[in-house]
Amino acid sequence: MSTRCRIAIEREGGYESIYSHSDGSPTGVGAILKHHYTTEEKVNELIALADISSLGDTVAEEDTVSYNRWRNEGTTSQTHTSLKELQKYTEDSWGDYLYVFSNGKWNAYQPDYDKESSWKVCKEFEKV
Numbered sequence: 001m002s003t004r005c006r007i008a009i010e011r012e013g014g015y016e017s018i019y020s021h022s023d024g025s026p027t028g029v030g031a032i033l034k035h036h037y038t039t040e041e042k043v044n045e046l047i048a049l050a051d052i053s054s055l056g057d058t059v060a061e062e063d064t065v066s067y068n069r070w071r072n073e074g075t076t077s078q079t080h081t082s083l084k085e086l087q088k089y090t091e092d093s094w095g096d097y098l099y100v101f102s103n104g105k106w107n108a109y110q111p112d113y114d115k116e117s118s119w120k121v122c123k124e125f126e127k128v
Helices: 026-036 040-048 067-071 083-092 123-127
Strands: 005-011 014-020 052-054 078-080 097-102 105-111 119-121
Touching: 005 026, 005 040, 005 083, 014 040, 014 052, 014 083, 026 097, 026 105, 026 123, 052 067, 078 083, 083 097, 105 123
Parallel strands: 005 097
Antiparallel strands: 005 014, 014 078, 097 105, 105 119
């Protein structure tokens, strides 16, 4: 079983996101994003890979496993007009976490299971 997540960047007029299959927890994907994908340029390089199986410290083939490079799946990034739409898309694709790069920093969200179709800021991410 995997901890799935979406990785997104805020763009003018919305968001662009990709799926990440493995280790999407704050101490996994979250920590890697926070410490290694610290500029818009690096995040854009990651988003350009489209969906990934696993995230490494760089976008190099030996670090990050992209479904397009690995299995020629032809996946593409997804666009969303609002954060709410992005959160709904993440929820509908069984995402456990959502990481959004906005204004030069990462924000993390997780489902709020006490409220149907609601998301909350991931406090655990602030500690990594």
